[in-house]
Amino acid sequence: MPVVATERYGSLESWKYQLKDGVMERERVGGNGGTTGKTIIGVFKSVFLPQGYPESVSGDYLQYQFWDTLQAFSSSLSGTLATQASLRGVGVGNQEATVAAATITWLLRDGTGMLGRILFAWLKGNKLDSEAKKRRLVADVLNDIAMFMEILAPNCPIFFTLIVCSAGIFKSIVGVAGGATRAALTLHQARRDNMADISAKDGSQETLVNLAGLLVSLILIPLVTDNPLLTFVLFFLFTILHLFANYKAVRSVVMETLNEARLAIVLHQYLRDGRVLGPLEANHKEPVFLKFRRTVPIQLGVRLGELVYTSEDLNLAMKNNHKLFLIGVKRDHWELVHESHKLIDQVFQPFLKALEVAGWQTSRTLLDWNEWRVEWKKKSS
Structure with missing residues (x-):
């Protein structure tokens, strides 16, 4: 009999429609329609699991x-x-x-x-x-x-x-x-x-x-x-x-968005051997307990006045910097900042593409940005 159409309900059920003597008949693919036990399980799933499970939710x-x-x-x-x-x-x-x-x-x-x-x-x-x-x-x-x-x-x-x-x-x-x-x-x-x-x-x-x-x-x-x-x-x-x-x-939980901990894990591995960890590996390495050891404080989206105090500071900060953002330090370590700009120019775009290939979401992050934003004015001629 010719198959007119097939349909499925997510990954739970598959059916096919056939014409027999001009009448449309519906037949379950891989079974004869289910049993009472399957019906009870189906009701339980519909009551306690989201519609379209498992396709409608994450794998974890x-x-x-x-x-x-x-x-x-x-x-x-x-x-x-x-x-x-x-x-x-x-x-x-x-x-x-x-x-x-x-x-x-x-x-x-x-x-x-x-x-x-x-x-x-x-x-x-x-x-x-x-x-x-x-x-x-x-x-x-x-x-x-x-x-x-x-x-x-x-x-x-x-x-x-x-x-x-x-x-x-x-x-x-x-x-x-x-x-x-x-x-x-x-x-x-x-x-x-x-x-x-x-x-x-x-x-x-x-x-x-x-x-x-x-x-x-x-x-x-x-x-x-x-x-x-x-x-x-x-x-x-x-x-x-x-x-x-x-x-x-x-x-x-295997989250595909990067927070500070997961980004640090992925970036350290990438700088070590050029390999980008996937979400599964990075999430398993992510610490879930509070850390009491001393770490380097990194703040994103801070006021410009916290980094630049004089025109000389501004010139040092903008040296070799052609980006929309500013990397700065609260002490006079501008040479390290310049080296950071060079490193970013070398590795950022390849790293970003490697993240996407590995399965990370790069359209949004969870990096705890503050709300300060700077708008650079063009220099007058």
Whole structure:
């Protein structure tokens, strides 16, 4: 029978249309239409995975979501233990406790958390795009510290309010950093301008995980009530699982845009042997923990006045420079700047082409630019 047309639903289904006695018939390619099990799996995918999966998302989506789901589950259980401890600390079950005292403690905790959220967004908001992996991992570490403080607080009644307020500040930072870095990762995962769909399905996945955590918590609560030792042991185990899953989650992300860390890794390799690392290799080498060793500070988009103070400085800065930008130093090392210009002239264009061949996105970067821009005036005749 002649095949009139073929169609497919992403990589999940393929069908062909044939004419038989003047009637159009539809036949599944490679199967007879599926089974009940496949139908259930299909429904599950349509509910919890973005439309068009796997073509509509990045290649690291499934691995990241697996580890993210595991860390969310362990965090949900830890949160249950912390919530129980907080409620016990404010006087739930204690006849001598007053509603007013508990309410004041809760309001102070929420108030300090709000202030912490504003301050963190002001101080570190511009770093959340360029350092999404690192900030995501730091946020989860702070989340575990905050929950540990809440569990510890009832055992220190004198400092209870101070401890829960400090934990509230940490949790507010977690809220800002976690939400912002999640948005950055969603942008990376979206391959069909489907950020909203990915975000919505991520919310569905998280809700399902929290529901599972709630069911397990119903079993845990009777066991840990009035048993501080078991509470600490379980929290310690859940925290280890949470941190491990978070580490694996951020390590599984393969971003094709260059931030400062990935650019340094790629550029060092290129200057060493002329080879450009692909996104997979560079992402695996990218540090995801905070560095405490001293590094050379590099700032992009700074004020011209921070680099040039006199006409002599300007002449030295523009020597051998025919570019729209200016490389400068805060000390008198202009000879190094001149050598940098020569190196850029030699390697930049070949390096840029090699980046594109290796699979990097060069149309945008995550290099944490400041907003200062200079417009050079043409010299008068």
